[in-house]
Amino acid sequence: MKKILIIIAILFAFLGSTYALYTYLMQIGVDEGYEPIQPIHFSHKIHAGDNQIDCKYCHSGARSASMAGIPSLDVCMGCHKTISEYEGEEDTANGYTKEFYTKEIKKLYQAVGWDERHFKYTGNSQPVEWIRIHKLPDFTYFNHAQHVTVANLNCYACHGDVDKMEIVRQHAPLTMGWCVECHRKSNVNTESPYEQHYEEVHKALAKKLKVDKLTVAEMGGLECAKCHY
Ligand code: HEC
Ligand code: HEC
Numbered sequence: 187m188k189k190i191l192i193i194i195a196i197l198f199a200f201l202g203s204t205y206a207l208y209t210y211l212m213q214i215g216v217d218e219g220y221e222p223i224q225p226i227h228f229s230h231k232i233h234a235g236d237n238q239i240d241c242k243y244c245h246s247g248a249r250s251a252s253m254a255g256i257p258s259l260d261v262c263m264g265c266h267k268t269i270s271e272y273e274g275e276e277d278t279a280n281g282y283t284k285e286f287y288t289k290e291i292k293k294l295y296q297a298v299g300w301d302e303r304h305f306k307y308t309g310n311s312q313p314v315e316w317i318r319i320h321k322l323p324d325f326t327y328f329n330h331a332q333h334v335t336v337a338n339l340n341c342y343a344c345h346g347d348v349d350k351m352e353i354v355r356q357h358a359p360l361t362m363g364w365c366v367e368c369h370r371k372s373n374v375n376t377e378s379p380y381e382q383h384y385e386e387v388h389k390a391l392a393k394k395l396k397v398d399k400l401t402v403a404e405m406g407g408l409e410c411a412k413c414h415y
């Protein structure tokens with residue numbers, strides 16, 4: 187993949203201006219607002235908003251891994267063995283009635299093979315294929331833990347008000363320009379225990395650049411190889 191990147195880069199340089207490359211790269215792959223219909227209607231507004239379930243309870247990978255991950259149906263059943271009917275608020279104007287939501291919970295039972303009358307699994311299960319919404323091209327590298335645990339960024343900074351979304355949609359453009367812009371204006375979290383063994387490096391570099399706080403960009407966050415294989 188690197189070879190292709192280099193060829194593209196050279197091509198653009200050849201065409202005359204790095205500015206053209208820059209503006210081009212700033213706007214590729216914009217899928218902002220992408221909001222597919224999922225096999226089970228899963229409301230983040232109801233789970234993360236009304237019921238205050240922590241994002242990382244379901245997306246535990248975000249803490250320590252590159253992928254945030256989608257919870258397995260076992261995680262769902264931890265609560266839904268006992269929550270078999272929806273009793274919360276309705277939004278009748280949009281067709282979100284109690285009956286609608288309860289039917290979606292039954293789809294979960296169908297998928298995991300849960301016999302609610304006898305309170306046991308039947309053994310007949312079928313996977314739920316959630317449609318992926320956020321997706322960077324394969325030649326890019328993004329790590330959740332680096333941003334969530336090291337930089338201590340909130341999910342909302344990149345994903346918007348998910349706790350108010352009845353259906354999740356892509357909030358940010360996920361372009362290179364979007365990544366780079368934030369790296370230019372954000373400081374490295376020097377308080378993080380993960381950064382502490384770089385303390386001397388930070389001090390020396392801040393002194394050299396004559397700044398109080400280093401941005402991610404100044405620490406190398408604009409280097410091609412950090413985000414590209
Ligand atoms: C009870 C479990 C649960 C909780 C709590 C939860 N999510 Fe989710 N999340 C899911 C499931 C299941 C999906 C896949 C279905 C969908 O896209 O709605 C998902 C999908 C997503 C997606 C889209 C993934 C993709 O395909 O790109 C994002 C982003 C997301 N969640 C962020 C959050 C944030 C931020 C919070 C906290 C405000 C949160 N989630 C809380 C279960 C949960
Ligand atoms: C920590 C507990 C918990 C987990 C985990 C959980 N739910 Fe729920 N779920 C709830 C609560 C609470 C409600 C609202 C019940 C009410 O208001 O009567 C709900 C409501 C629902 C509903 C109806 C509203 C809607 O979102 O459409 C569906 C369907 C549903 N859950 C599916 C899932 C699925 C699928 C998973 C796993 C990806 C899951 N739940 C994980 C607690 C949970």
Ligand code: HEC
Pocket residue numbers: 241242245248249252253254255256320321322323328330333334339340341342343344345360
């Ligand atoms: C710095 C920006 C940023 C932050 C902060 C962030 N995300 Fe993401 N998230 C992304 C990007 C970019 C992608 C697409 C990654 C890819 O395709 O490799 C993504 C993808 C996802 C996905 C789908 C793919 C996967 O990794 O499983 C889920 C779910 C998700 N994020 C949940 C969360 C949750 C929950 C939090 C907070 C705990 C969070 N994100 C914090 C930028 C962010």
Ligand code: HEC
Pocket residue numbers: 322326327328329332333336337339343344360361364365366368369372373374375376378381402405406407412413
């Ligand atoms: C909301 C702001 C924000 C956005 C958007 C963002 N980042 Fe970051 N990123 C940070 C911060 C802050 C750090 C520094 C973490 C630390 O303290 O080490 C960082 C660090 C990184 C690092 C490690 C850099 C190094 O020098 O070791 C990589 C790689 C990275 N981000 C990739 C990405 C990619 C790829 C995207 C876009 C898909 C992206 N980031 C979007 C804020 C952001």
Ligand code: HEC
Pocket residue numbers: 191194195211213214215216322323326360361362365366369407408409410411412413414
């Ligand atoms: C902070 C992360 C980050 C850094 C640093 C970065 N990129 Fe990117 N780059 C991305 C992301 C994310 C995409 C995919 C975005 C999209 O498709 O819109 C991308 C897309 C590209 C593409 C477009 C490929 C295509 O689909 O046509 C090229 C070429 C590229 N980058 C080259 C570079 C070069 C050369 C550098 C160093 C000067 C660089 N990138 C630095 C994150 C980064």
